[in-house]
Amino acid sequence: MSDPRVIRVAATQLESIDFDLDANVAKACKYIAEAAEKGCQLIGFSEVFIPGYPYWIWKRTVDIESVKKYIASSLKIDSPQMRLICATAKENKIAVMLGFSENENQSLYISQALIGADGEIKMTRRKIKPTHMERTIYGDGSGASLNNVVDLPGIGKVGGLCCWEHTQPLLRYHTYTQGEEFHVAAWPPMLPLAQTPDALWSQAAEGAKILTSTHCIEGGTFSLYCNSVVSKRNVEIQDLEDSIMWSVPGGGLSAIYGPDGRQISESTLGPDEEGLVIADCNMEEITRNKHFLDTCGHYSRPDLIWLGVDTREKKQVRPE
Numbered sequence: 001m002s003d004p005r006v007i008r009v010a011a012t013q014l015e016s017i018d019f020d021l022d023a024n025v026a027k028a029c030k031y032i033a034e035a036a037e038k039g040c041q042l043i044g045f046s047e048v049f050i051p052g053y054p055y056w057i058w059k060r061t062v063d064i065e066s067v068k069k070y071i072a073s074s075l076k077i078d079s080p081q082m083r084l085i086c087a088t089a090k091e092n093k094i095a096v097m098l099g100f101s102e103n104e105n106q107s108l109y110i111s112q113a114l115i116g117a118d119g120e121i122k123m124t125r126r127k128i129k130p131t132h133m134e135r136t137i138y139g140d141g142s143g144a145s146l147n148n149v150v151d152l153p154g155i156g157k158v159g160g161l162c163c164w165e166h167t168q169p170l171l172r173y174h175t176y177t178q179g180e181e182f183h184v185a186a187w188p189p190m191l192p193l194a195q196t197p198d199a200l201w202s203q204a205a206e207g208a209k210i211l212t213s214t215h216c217i218e219g220g221t222f223s224l225y226c227n228s229v230v231s232k233r234n235v236e237i238q239d240l241e242d243s244i245m246w247s248v249p250g251g252g253l254s255a256i257y258g259p260d261g262r263q264i265s266e267s268t269l270g271p272d273e274e275g276l277v278i279a280d281c282n283m284e285e286i287t288r289n290k291h292f293l294d295t296c297g298h299y300s301r302p303d304l305i306w307l308g309v310d311t312r313e314k315k316q317v318r319p320e
Contacts (some may be wrong), residue, residue, distance in 0.1 A: 005283045007155055008021065009182065010035040010043040010276045011224040013269055015231045018238065021073040025081045028098065029088040035276055041117070041155050043096055043276075043284060044184035044224035046254075047162045048110055050100040052076045053188040053228060057133040067137060074103035074293040075101035076115070085193040088117025095152050097160050097184040099226070101138075102126065108138050112160045114150050122150045123220060127194040128171065131164045141172025144172070151176035156181035156283065159221075163187050167202070174309055176219040177296045181286055183223040190231040191249020193273075198244045202229040205253055208216035217261040220290045222281045225230045226256045229272060255279070259289040 012031055016025040028050060035043040047053065051073040056063050075081055089096045093119050102111035102124075110127035125148045126141030149159035156303040164183060165171055175183070193204035201207050212225045229252040234240070240247050250272045256265035256279035265279040293299050 007042065007182070007283065008038075008040045008221070008278065009256060009281055010038070010048070010278045011226045011254040011256055011265070012043065012045050013227055013229060013252040013267075013277060014046070014049065014274050015229040015234065016049055017082075018052050018234060021081060023076060024052065024073075025075075025084060025125065028085055031120065031276065032085070032088050032094060032096055033092050035278075036094040038276070038278060040276075040278060042158065042182060042224070043094060043153075044160070044226045045099045045186065046226040046228035047099045047188050048101040048184040049098070049186075049228055052234070053202065053230075054134075054137060054238075055188075055230065055234065055246040056238045057136055058245040059240060061111065061133065061136050066085065070101070070137070071103060071106055071108060074101040074108055074183060076103050077121070082113075082121075084206050085142045086115050086119040086121065089115045089117060090254060093117045095155055095158065097158065097186075097224075107295050109141065110134065110138050110162055111258065112148075112162065112184070114152075114158060114160070116152055117154070122152065123148065125160070127162045128163060128168070129165075141230040142283045142314045143311045146174055146309060146311045147178075148175055149180045149211040153180075158182045159183070160184035160186060161215075163208075166208075169305055172218065172306055176221075177307075180219055180221045181283070182281070183215055183219065183221045185215065185223050185225045187212075187227050189228050190253060191230075191246065191248065192319055195248055195317070196245055209253065209255070213257050213261040213263075216257045216259055217293070218295050219292060220259045220286055220309065221257060222264075225253075225256045225257060227252045227254045229274060245268070248313040255275070259286050265292045286320055305308075
């Protein structure tokens with residue numbers, strides 16, 4: 001962008017290709033390049049875009065064959081596939097917040113990786129507490145995953161959280177204290193409550209958008225609200241008929257929100273359509289909003305209420 005105070009960003013709204021690591025990596029690279037061609041400096045992806053969300057866990061808690069395929073198609077940080085994504089970011093001079101199922105020695109984690117426009121991985125983190133049925137296949141993040149904001153040259157301080165991490169007030173507040181200016185809110189497809197009547201309102205699209213907007217208001221940050229799309233193909237492959245959450249196609253409502261919580265993007269994509277949602281973010285809006293509300297500055301009372309944080313990574317083997 002010609003005006004350094006304006007940063008163009010893109011939120012993805014894409015269907016994952018179930019159980020196919022390389023196809024999903026190729027798709028991610030395609031949209032990274034497309035976003036760069038459209039002048040974007042930052043692109044965000046949905047929760048576990050690679051290799052897709054394991055929808056079946058909300059219908060059947062044990063599905064050994066699906067789990068085996070899912071582990072095999074999950075992304076390792078030190079892998080040719082991750083290096084290809086990094087190279088694509090570098091080639092196109094764009095920063096990427098990637099959502100992926102991380103495979104570390106056959107254990108899985110809901111992870112995000114922030115890749116700079118130079119192709120270097122600046123930060124990786126894991127969802128600190130997988131949500132409900134997600135705990136049947138994913139492990140917890142540890143202390144280092146709290147350090148989830150990085151200052152990227154030419155863009156600003158970029159951070160991220162996954163899905164219902166946005167219900168964790170202390171986690172959100174710690175994210176705000178790091179001076180976050182661009183937040184990537186990574187979510188799976190979020191169907192309206194009318195299409196998921198047995199779910200909680202907070203599990204539906206209505207609740208997810210409120211949580212993301214609230215993060216903007218409290219943190220004074222822009223947010224890239226990134227949904228994936230569940231398709232008829234996903235429903236058939238994962239046998240989701242009669243599932244409490246994802247039995248019908250749709251769920252794509254990706255958007256970009258400003259520091260006062262309002263939606264600043266306009267999208268012509270339907271809930272079952274794929275593409276990019278793009279917006280220009282004027283950094284002066286952060287200053288304008290923080291003049292009124294800075295929950296980590298003039299609108300805080302650390303003499304009365306404060307947050308304790310342990311950011312140490314708790315390894316399985318460590319000195320006493």
